[in-house]
């Protein structure tokens with residue numbers, strides 16, 4: 001005799017201990033019913049509920065050694081905020097309406113040693129807004145060697161087209177000279193309103209090459225906008241006790257690009273800057289003002305959650321406290337300290353061996369750069385089992401071995417790694 005399946009509602013209620021809201025449990029119950037017969041239906045429903053819970057945004061342990069892992073939200077971010085109103089657009093001294101650019105953006109201008117700044121949703125929107133506000137309906141001169149695609153579909157010519165600016169291609173793929181820019185800007189047919197320098201974040205052109213620097217471009221008759229991308233604030237890294245790490249070599253920095261004569265710099269908040277997803281435009285006050293007044297600025301503006309997180313990071317930079325910026329804390333850990341933790345994990349779990357490995361900055365920055373690191377290696381591919389843990393642990397596989405790099409694991413999460421390795425047996 002066939003077993004009668006339980007009602008959707010009863011089945012959903014039996015999953016209440018998962019903590020998911022009832023409508024999602026109803027979906028899980030329906031999916032289980034659609035899956036097959038009455039036999040094992042509770043177990044199938046529980047599996048669907050479990051899958052729904054796994055799909056929620058949640059903290060994960062990043063044991064990949066990729067410091068800015070795009071799939072893991074790039075820079076690690078602390079978010080702890082109780083429900084509260086903020087003075088987002090209130091000037092507390094006058095009691096009048098203020099601007100959301102008075103907080104993090106004002107501090108960013110101070111940090112970059114420049115006149116003004118504005119914050120938008122990401123690096124791509126920063127470039128889009130600058131082009132639309134300063135070169136909409138006119139020309140923007142860019143070297144052919146910098147018509148790049150950054151991961152996730154950010155293509156300079158396409159962003160340019162969306163902004164309404166006309167792309168003025170300058171030079172060749174491998175060699176562009178100042179004279180090429182000068183003639184492009186001087187040609188009235190081009191109507192160039194600005195010259196854009198785009199950092200080749202995720203690739204390198206090597207061999208017979210020549211590029212024009214920001215300092216050289218500063219002699220042009222139009223403002224120079226430097227899209228430095230990764231958001232290194234200062235090449236001298238005064239927030240690190242030992243100054244700039246060797247792996248940063250050659251990365252363009254906001255302060256230096258502005259000092260070299262860029263009228264504006266644009267960069268991401270969540271790459272080397274180490275903050276939340278955001279886009280920063282900093283530089284000349286008149287040009288930042290033009291951006292702020294453009295209708296797109298309203299569409300691209302972030303909320304207090306992002307501005308508050310960004311403000312915390314900017315304050316840490318101003319205090320020269322790199323240890324308070326999780327990305328920089330992790331990036332500057334000594335491999336010997338990681339080795340000690342790796343021994344702790346191996347001893348605690350009774351599994352794996354301590355091994356040297358290489359972390360990478362990631363996030364489409366500094367291609368080919370490796371940072372000496374240390375962690376634990378296991379024979380075989382255990383990534384699926386590790387991902388199934390709570391919190392999920394994300395590791396790397398190479399040559400049928402599982403690599404757990406401790407540089408990107410918060411020390412407080414070592415216990416989760418130990419428990420997970422123990423469970424692998």
Ligand SMILES: *Cc1c(COP(=O)(O)O)cnc(C)c1O
Pocket residue numbers: 122123124125127150154198199200201227228229230267268269278279364
């Ligand atoms: C990453 C990057 C962007 C895009 O920034 P998002 O924050 O990812 O939108 C634009 N330009 C450069 C040079 C970049 O490196």
